[in-house]
Amino acid sequence: MTGRSLTGAACFYPRSIMHPATVSKRLFTVLFLIACTVAASVSAKEPDNLVFVEGGTFKNTNSNFYGKGIILSGFYIGKYEVTQKEWIEVMGSNPSKFKGDNLPVEMVNWYDCVEYCNGRSIKEGFKPYYHIDENKKDPNNENTGDDIKWTVTINAGANGYRLPTEAEWEYAAGGGQMSKGYTYSGGNAVDEVAWYWKNSGDKNLTGFWSWPVVQKNNDKTKPVGGKQPNELGLYDMSGNVREFCWDWYGDLDLTWRVVQTDLQGSSSGSLRVWKGGGWMGGDFCCEPSFRAGYEPYNQAPDQGFRVCRGR
Amino acid sequence: MAGCVTMVANAGTGTDHGYFWSLYVSGGSASISFPSAGTYAGNYAITWNNVNDVVGGKGWSTGSSHSIGYNCGSISGENNFSIYGWTTSPLIEYYVCEMGSVASGSAVDTVSSDGHTYTFYKHQQVNQPSIQGTATFWQYLDQWGGSSTGSNHTVTMANHINNWKSRGGQGFGAFNYQILGTEAYGGRSGSVNATVWGE
Numbered sequence: 001m002t003g004r005s006l007t008g009a010a011c012f013y014p015r016s017i018m019h020p021a022t023v024s025k026r027l028f029t030v031l032f033l034i035a036c037t038v039a040a041s042v043s044a045k046e047p048d049n050l051v052f053v054e055g056g057t058f059k060n061t062n063s064n065f066y067g068k069g070i071i072l073s074g075f076y077i078g079k080y081e082v083t084q085k086e087w088i089e090v091m092g093s094n095p096s097k098f099k100g101d102n103l104p105v106e107m108v109n110w111y112d113c114v115e116y117c118n119g120r121s122i123k124e125g126f127k128p129y130y131h132i133d134e135n136k137k138d139p140n141n142e143n144t145g146d147d148i149k150w151t152v153t154i155n156a157g158a159n160g161y162r163l164p165t166e167a168e169w170e171y172a173a174g175g176g177q178m179s180k181g182y183t184y185s186g187g188n189a190v191d192e193v194a195w196y197w198k199n200s201g202d203k204n205l206t207g208f209w210s211w212p213v214v215q216k217n218n219d220k221t222k223p224v225g226g227k228q229p230n231e232l233g234l235y236d237m238s239g240n241v242r243e244f245c246w247d248w249y250g251d252l253d254l255t256w257r258v259v260q261t262d263l264q265g266s267s268s269g270s271l272r273v274w275k276g277g278g279w280m281g282g283d284f285c286c287e288p289s290f291r292a293g294y295e296p297y298n299q300a301p302d303q304g305f306r307v308c309r310g311r
Numbered sequence: 312m313a314g315c316v317t318m319v320a321n322a323g324t325g326t327d328h329g330y331f332w333s334l335y336v337s338g339g340s341a342s343i344s345f346p347s348a349g350t351y352a353g354n355y356a357i358t359w360n361n362v363n364d365v366v367g368g369k370g371w372s373t374g375s376s377h378s379i380g381y382n383c384g385s386i387s388g389e390n391n392f393s394i395y396g397w398t399t400s401p402l403i404e405y406y407v408c409e410m411g412s413v414a415s416g417s418a419v420d421t422v423s424s425d426g427h428t429y430t431f432y433k434h435q436q437v438n439q440p441s442i443q444g445t446a447t448f449w450q451y452l453d454q455w456g457g458s459s460t461g462s463n464h465t466v467t468m469a470n471h472i473n474n475w476k477s478r479g480g481q482g483f484g485a486f487n488y489q490i491l492g493t494e495a496y497g498g499r500s501g502s503v504n505a506t507v508w509g510e
Binding site: 192205206207208209210211212213214215216242277278280281282284285292294295298299301302 | 323324325326332333335337364366370372397399400402413438440441442443444445447487488490510
C-alpha cells in the first residue's frame with residue numbers, strides 16, 4: 001500500500017518487515033524532508049523582525065480613528081524601531097548621538113528615512129516604494145525653512161519598504177484587531193511599556209519635566225525591545241525614539257461621510273507627523289493617540305522611525 | 312504636623328504636601344526644603360552658592376487659567392521669580408515674571424493685570440528640548456518684575472492667557488504643568504522662601 005507524507009511525496013510501504021536500520025534511515029529521511037518544508041514555508045511567511053498586521057476597522061476606542069469608518073488593508077510593520085545596525089547595513093554610516101548596534105537610530109531627518117527605505121528595498125530585492133526627485137522642489141511642502149524639499153511620491157504597485165501612514169501607525173500601536181484598549185502601546189502602566197523622561201536615565205525621576213534635570217540624569221535611548229510588547233508583538237511604539245510617519249501634519253478631518261480605505265493625511269504641510277513619544281519627553285506623548293509634527297529637514301537625538309512593507 | 316524638612320543636594324524632583332517640586336543646579340551647590348509646608352502646603356525654600364544655573368519651585372502637574380496666589384517671604388541673588396509652565400498643541404512655554412527679568416525676543420504689547428503692567432515678549436526656541444522632545448516652539452514672556460516680599464500677591468492667569476491667545480499669533484494649547492519658580496545663574500549665591508497656592 002502507499003501513503004503520503006506531509007510533503008505530498010508518495011511513500012511505499014512493503015508488506016515485508018524491513019531491517020531496523022533501513023526503517024530508521026527512511027524515517028529520518030521523511031522527517032528531514034518534512035522539517036525542510038515547514039521551515040521554508042515559515043520563513044516565506046515571517047520576514048525577519050517584521051510582524052504582519054491584519055487589516056480591518058479600528059478596535060481601540062482611544063484612537064483618533066476609532067468609529068470614523070476607516071478601514072486599513074493588512075501590512076507588515078517592523079517589530080522594533082530601525083536599529084543602528086540595520087541603518088549602517090543600508091546607509092554605511094551612523095549619525096546617532098548615542099551609539100550602539102541595538103539602539104534605535106536617531107539624528108535622521110525625514111528625507112534620510114525615505115532614502116533608507118528605498119535603499120533597503122533594493123538590497124533585499126523589493127521594488128522601491130518611493131520615487132525621490134531631489135531636483136524638484138515639492139510644491140506641497142509649505143515649510144519656508146526647508147532647503148531640501150525633495151518631491152517624494154509613491155510608486156504604484158511597489159512592495160518595498162516605506163514609512164507607516166499615521167493611521168497605520170496608530171492602528172498597529174493600538175493593537176490592531178487584537179486591541180485590548182490600552183492607554184499606551186502594550187499596557188496601561190507607562191513604565192512597563194515605554195522609555196520616557198522619567199525612566200530613561202540614571203535614576204527614576206519624579207515631579208515636573210525640566211531639561212536640565214533630564215540632561216543631568218543622563219537620559220538617553222535604550223536597546224530596542226527592552227519593555228513589554230503590545231498585543232501584536234511590537235516593541236517601543238510608546239517611547240524610546242519618536243517615529244516619523246509618511247503624512248504631513250495637519251488637522252485630522254475624520255467626519256464620517258463615507259467609508260475610507262487606507263487613509264492618508266493632509267496633501268500639504270510644513271511638518272511631518274511623529275508618533276509614540278521618546279526618551280526625552282513626557283508620558284502623554286507615549287499615548288498612541290498623541291500626535292505632533294517635526295520639520296522634515298531636522299534631526300534630533302530622540303527622533304527615529306520604523307518601517308512598513310506590503311506583502 | 313510640623314513642616315517637613317527635606318534637604319536635597321543638586322538635581323531632584325518629587326511631591327511634597329500635594330505639590331510637585333523640582334530643583335536643578337549646575338556648578339556650585341543648592342538645596343531645597345519645605346520648612347512651613349505643614350501649615351502652608353505650597354511652601355518651599357531654596358538656597359544656592361556660586362551656581363552656573365539653578366532652577367527650582369513648586370506647583371501643579373496640570374495648570375489652568377486659575378488665579379495663582381503667592382507670598383515670597385524672602386529672596387536674594389535671583390535672576391527671576393516667575394509663574395512658569397507649558398501647553399501642548401500648540402507647544403508653548405510661558406513665564407509671568409514677578410521679580411527679576413525674563414525679557415527676550417521681541418515685544419508684542421502690554422497687558423494690565425492685578426494692578427500693574429507687564430510687557431509681553433515672544434521668543435522662538437529652534438530645535439530645542441521640550442516636554443514633547445526636540446521641537447521648534449514659541450516662548451511667551453510676560454515681564455513685570457516689580458513684586459515685593461512679605462505680602463500676598465495674585466497673578467490672574469486669565470488676563471495673561473487671553474492676551475497671549477489674541478496677540479501671540481501662535482495659539483495657546485492644553486495645559487501641562489504650572490509652577491512658581493526661581494532661577495539664578497552666572498556664579499550667583501542666594502536664597503528664596505516662598506509659598507504658592509491656587510485661588
